[in-house]
Amino acid sequence: MSEKDNLGSTKPDEQPDKPLVRRMLNLVLAYRGRCVWVIILHLLLLILGLLGLSAAGMGVDIIRHRDNLSLVPIPFGLRPPESWTPMRLLCVMGGTILVVSLIRLGLFYYTKMTAARVVQDMMIRLRSDIYEKLQRLGFRFYDSHMSGGIINRVTSDVQLVRMFMDEVVLEGIILVLTLGISLAYMLSIHPGLTAACLATTPVLAISTYFFTRKVKPAMRRTRELYDHLILVLAENVQGIHVVKGFVREPQEVAKFDASNRKILEQQRWLFRISSFYNSSSGFLTYINMTVLIGFGGYLVMTDRLPLGSGMIVFYGLLGQFSNQVANLAAIANRLQMSFTGARRVFEVLDMPVEIKDAPKPVRLSRTRGSVEFENVTFGYDSGKPVLIDINLKVEPGQVVAIVGPTGAGKSTLLSLIPRFYEPQHGRVLIDGVDVRDLRLDDLRRNIGFVFQETFLFSNTVSANIAFGSPDSSPERVAQAARVAAAHNFVIELQKEYETIIGERGVGLSGGQRQRIALARAILLEPGILLLDDPTAAIDPQTESEIQVALSNVMSGRTTFIVSHRLSTLRRADSIVVIEKGRIAQVGTHEQLMNMPGHYRDMANIQFNILRRRVIQARPKHLPEETPQHAAWSTGHDENTQTQLNAHTTE
Structure with a gap:
């Protein structure tokens, strides 16, 4: 199985929970002031809830002792005026409940909105951090990771980290406060009844521990399955023309259905174990209630516990306490889910940036265009070199064609110039300076790229041409299009340069996309131009149009062009033939036609x-x-x- 297939398969032991929790808590601590305020608001909500519950209990006691209000237990030694009737006192209790409920309603809304803003701010910051890191990671990362897994990390995995702050940390603190206050209140009502009703709590705590142990690996496996599902979906959407052309719709549906069913099976297993746990915790709660009815009822009938402010309030507190204990499972479940997402998010954030600036990089304002390879050896895997001992010097303004069999390393050679990859041995020089010593942004701004597979963004023609120079004027954009022989067809589009060309340039021909890509490179005014087989998949008529554009583009620039078309190659000042990762021949078209080898065979x-x-x-x-x-x-x-x-x- 390839590394791509193993995306996201972090084993539970690879990053222990304690360091992971500390790191996740550091995210929360960045917003500690606002989090403390949210906790205070929740504490106020809890106190108001208990106040309403106590008022309801006192109302029951007022009804029961309406003939002798002195028997009604009122906290803090407060006594109503003797002139007050039971009905008036009952109305005061009812009014208290109503006022408290209205205050709680407004406070609840404010609390939820405040908490949501804190959580959303953290999520946006984290998502921006991971996206920024993805922009800095080199091609090796993208070569070894599935696109579905990368997308999942920025979207759903960040949501899981959000869950840690919102539904684990904040709710966990609120849970502890609720448990503590509820327990203290119950003990103040009757310690013996509290002990009897909470005797099953240790059993629930032990079952919660084993539940989390079971759920943890299952959550990780579920995320891996989601990665694969997104990959299947993304590949199908991007390759829909191939799917329909080869009549593979039923097979693709079956493949997607198989991935979907694996997720369903995993979720069913999680649902079964969660349902069993929830049923067990619910059963223990009913046992607690049974003890309350039996023992609490006995205490009330023997006048050792008030009915309203005693048993009824205790019933409300016990329900609140039991719900929070049962909620431990949900929080534990969310904790494992957030662990799974956090591991995958931090895996990207911790990924070393291989291609970066030297400590004191050399500035490169404008390159002369001199390029030299000195004893360069490179392989995507260190033990399997793709290029071996490459020595090549190109003078400013020269046009160099790269020729060779498929897999010889032609495109790889080009990718070393802008430092998409770095050689294991040797060095690449521009204007006599090692590219590793040059400021990376300066280096790449001096190089124009036109790849074999032209990628255009879902935006206007103008925005695509000006992608590398977003501040360019419309006149400069149009001039670049003229040089690339793109202007004539652009002005025939519905909105000319403001036409939205759709995702990946859908709606344009291959030649039109290629010419827009040429214009994009030209607008940078690069000193070095890299053309990776720009006429590989186009018809002869379009090729002739591209050839005109290429003649304009290459004029006065150091140009490297990978091609198999002799009509393109004969324009080069020098042709480099690469075979099995080594330079086999170097010369002009005429020289190579007089030498036995790959080039002459290809020409014939x-x-x-x-x-x-x-x-x-x-x-x-x-x-x-x-x-x-x-x-x-x-x-x-x-x-x-x-x-x-x-x-x-x-």
Whole structure:
């Protein structure tokens, strides 16, 4: 299984819970002032709730002892005026409950809004931190991680970390306060009844411990399954043309359904164990209530416990206490979920940035365009070199073509110039300075890129061209498009340069996307241009248009171009042939055509393919000796010779 397949498969033991909790608490402590205020607000809500409960209990005692109000237990030794009737005192209790309820209503809304703002601020900051880190990570990270897992970390995993602050820390503190105050109040009413009713609490605590031990690995596995589901979905959406073209819709549905069912099975298992735990804790709660009815009822009937301010208030407190104890399972469950998300978020935040500026980087305002490879060896895996002992020097303004079989390392060679990767041995120099010593932003602003797979953003044509130079004027954008031979088709679009071209440039042809990519590179005014097979997947007519654009673009710039098309290669000042990671040949088109090797073999293959097409295109209905055939042959063979010359020598 590849590293990509193992994304997010952090084992429970890889990052112990205690350091993880400390790190997560540090996130919360950044907002400690506001969190303390939220806790104070919750404490006030709790006190107001107990005040309303006590008023309700006193109301029951007033009804029971309406003939002798002196028997009604009133806290703090307060006594109502003797002129007050039981009905008046009962109305005061009812009014107290109503006022307290209204205050709690407003306070509850304010508390929830305050807590939500704190949590949202933390989540936005964390999401921004992880996205910023993703921008700084090198290509090795993206090469070894699934896109679905990366997206999950920025979205749902950050939500799980939010859960820690909102539903674990804040709710956990509130739970402890509620348990403590409720327990103290119950003990003040009757210690013996409190002990009897809470005898099952240790059993519930032990079951909670084993429940969390069971849930922890299951939560981690669920996140891995979600990663795979998102990957399947993303690949299907991006490759929908391939799916439909090969009539693979049923198989793709089956693959998605299989991933979905794995998640369902995992969630069902979690639901079963959670349901068992909740049922058990509910059963223990009913045992507590049974003890209260039996023992508490006995105390009331023997006049050792008031009915209202004693048993009824105790009933409310016990229910509140039992609910909070039962909520321990939910908090433990959320804690494990937040652990799973936090591990994956911190994995990205802790990922070392391999490609970064030197301690004292050299500034590069404008490169002359000199590029040199000195004894460069590079491999994506250290034990499997892709490029071996590369030595190559390119003078400013030269056009260098890179040729070789598939997998020879051509694109890899280009990726070392802007430091997308760093060689294991040797160095790459620009203007005589090691690229590792240059300021990274300066280095890449001096290099223009046009990749084989053109990526355009879902934005306007103008925004895509100005992606690397967002402050460019419309005139500069249009001029770059003219140089790239893109202006004519852009002005025919519905809104010209303000036309939204859609995700990945949908709606434009391959040649049009490629020319916009060229314009994007030109607008940077780079001293070095890297073209990775820009005419690989386009038709001959579009290729001729791209060739015109390339001639404009390459003029006066050091250019590296990966290509297999001889019509492109013959324009180069020098052609470098790479085979099995090594430089096999270097020379001009004419020189290499006179040398045995890959380049001449490739040229002859293309030459023979073109000759065969020309022969097959001759009309068969004309007799060979007729004037009509001679006229066709003369005109067509002149055109054929021109094409053949373009594939051999000027």
